[in-house]
Amino acid sequence: MPQVSNSLRDRAHRYFDSLLRRVQPGPDGVARVGARQIYIVPTRAGFMYGAVLLVMLLGSLNYQNNLGLLLTFFLTSVGLVAMHHAWFNLLGLAVQARGGSPVFAGERARFEVAVRAEGGRPRHDIRLRKQDETPAPVHVDTGDQTLVALAVPTEQRGWHRLTDVMVETRHPMGLFRAWTYVATEAKTLVFPTPAPQAPEPGHDAGDSARPHRTRYEGAEDYLGSRGYRPGDSIRHIDWKAYARERGLVVKQYGGEQGQEVWIDWARLNAPDPEIRLGLLTRQVLDVSASPTRFGLRLPGAVEGLSQGTSHTERCLTRLALFGHAQD
């Protein structure tokens, strides 16, 4: 029974969701808020303001007090104009969201939302909102841009899509809340949550017998050079080669040759694939902390033997997107 009502609620939610007018990003990836995409309702203070004005109106009408009416109408007009200002504060606002660096599931995925004041006027009191995340209101000067960080809670591995952000304002008097939903393509990669601990990954034949200690002796042996890849440690860059204008080259060091580990899906026997992925993640993290070359074998995918931050990241990405469509 709760299952049914849940799915009903989901469907209702999806239906109303589809009715929402979202601001779609333009070809340049920037969403510009249009006139018909802005929602506006009075806040609690706005309702209070209206109620007090109504009392003032009735009193002044009854006492036939024109000055009372004049003041009432002035405050009413200010309220009406303020409503238009709230709407206008969002109109034409340029919003662009960008995903941040990958996180592990359970951590907060980071997004960076750029809010730009186009159209020759400053924007006041711009608030972003995504689920429970409500960063402090920002002010954007004319033609300027302000970055707002959003940290959204994650539960599942894979791409975490922001899909939309609520952009809200209560400018100028806090009587009206104008908001709009900005659709965005921004996504952040979420790695599987690493298991608290994992069995030692399997070594290649002949290696497993050797005691661990000895593997690290002479770990700084020079292996050779290769081109720089993002994520490589600065300490390993061959600066002399760079000075000779050969570009960025990284020196590769390693333990004794042949110290290689395969992290293998098939070696684990946890029934649930997600638990297995968690274990594999733990293994990747553990092994990458040591100067060991390692590879990753997954059903239908293999990441060859290598090492370094970028290799680790590639492996984690494979784990994050395992079974998902790659995009």
Next chain:
Amino acid sequence: MHKTDSIPMAERPERTQILWTTLLVAAACAPFVRYLDGQVTAFLALILAIRLLALRWPAALPNRWIRALLAFAGLGNCLAAYHTVSGQDGGSALLATMLVLKLLELDTKRDLRLVLILLGFLSVVQFLFDESFQLTFYLGLIALGLVTLLTELNGGLGAAGLRPALRVSARLALQAIPLTLVLFVLFPRLTAPLWSLGFDSSKGLTGMSDSMEPGNISELVVNGELAFRVRFAGQRPNSNQLYWRGPVLWTMNGRRWTPGAPPSGWQEPARLIESSEPIEYEIVMEPTKQRWLFALDMPISEPEGAAISPDYQLLSNQPVTALKRYTARSVLSYRTAEPDARVRALALELPDNVTPRMRALVEDWRTQVTDGRSDRADDWTLVQRALAHFNRENFYYTLLPPKLGANPADEFLFETRSGFCEHYASSFALLMRIAGIPSRIVLGYLGGETNAFGGYTIVRQSDAHAWVEVLIEGRGWVRVDPTAAVDPSRIDNRAATELLGAGASVRFDLGEAAALARWMRDLRLLGDTLEANWQNWVLDFSAQDQRRLMDRLGLGAWQEYGLAVLMVLAVSLTLGGILLVLMRERTERDPLEQLYARLCQRLGRVGLPRLPHEGPDDYGQRVAAARPDLASEVGGFLALYVPARYGERLTPETLQRLSDLLRGFTPRTQSVQSAFRGKVTASNGG
């Protein structure tokens, strides 16, 4: 304490916000203090002092229990001062008390908002007590202040302090003004109140009363307050013809004149047998709480909601409790119909305290007038004789007459011989009755000050006057003003000038030397003009004016509905106008940006639009690469534009040169031929 800890930081008001709100509340209460009981004022001051102290030393802030106690104390204080909190005075005192008490409980921004919003209500209440232009202006500033503080409280303005909030609220206020005016003019008014909370009758009004005894009018005469303003449709008659007719008094009890009971069944309509050309005028009268409306002697047509009584009083159906505007018509010379015997008898009734020397005086006159012939020869000659008596004998006109005892008429006629119009009118009417000529007293105003600035006449309480009407056979009721008979050389107006200062009416000529006083009078007249317009256009704007407006627009038949429709339309149009203003502002970019936008637009037309992420340098390079023929022109423009945009200060000359460059720049789509030639050169090079 734990309550404040649970409030999120963003909802906690800052100290300066509390300070500004407190100061604004104090400022809004300040003009109100004039109408509040002393002990209520003291309580307000006490709470405000605690609030300000607590800003410096937070420990001084009362806790919840003490706050509850203070709230009860405030309520008790209002009850003690007014005995009720439901009336206008008590209710508004309670409102002010509670608003100020709320200042002790400003834990969240919501509390601050509540206080600021209620401040509007407190302002409106004050207009029940004072409707002056100054207070309106002051409370307008308070309203602007509350809008500013609400804006500041909402935040997100980029900079701290009141200045950015003030800029925003000033814009809001300016744009709200046209809308305010539309609403004010078109919002349908009530013609009668929905409910009556009862105007407090304790508020004393100065003005004419419906009886006369010595001292009554001289009290009024030192009062410079406004009675009414008159605007004549045509030429203004001379001041000495401006007898503004008010209550008519028939009965004298020896000391005091009262209207008296009219003879039962006296319903003969007031009618004039002969009259001159009528004069039309409009009067805006201050509230008197009485039914009579003042009209020029004699009124011939009554305004709506009023009637002319048999003794030619213009009487409103309802007491005048608010500003009253009416149009009336009068004739300056007339002959009234003669009343029947019962009315004659009423106008001949004498009090008990008629002394023998009064009778002797009248007897003496009659023998002089009749010259030994018939005893009732000519009443009118007798009236002339009586007036001559006041002129020839040593009668003085003064505002500060000596005190009179139990028989004022006798004492005035034979002993003190100095007095004011009430003394003259009273004794004259009495003497006429002794002589057998029916007489009655008319109270009203005489003259009025012309305001050349406003084109109207001001009649003040100091113009109050009393005169006599006598019934002469063949002529009807005839006006006689015994005060005017006093020899001008015996008019003591020094007292008047001293008492009234610059506020003296034209009746007391200030003399040529008093240039400063005349200058002051001009200033006062100008101020009165402003006040009259304020009254006419703002305070007195009513459903009637709205109907007139609708008539003029040709929508009279639609009545209230038409007004409502018109209001909705006008409000929508005004809001649309405001939006247009906002939109226009948006397109007003700086001239440099506009020039650059035009360049981009022209290049866009030949298939080279600027990409959104592209800066001017990148764009220029891309254009140069795609269209080498345009490179020099675009490059020349950008070489000027980039430093002007990002570096050095922009000069008008740079703008001019950029604009010149742009004028000659009309790129065309590359023709097939030139594109082909481009290819050939490329292959040659390879």
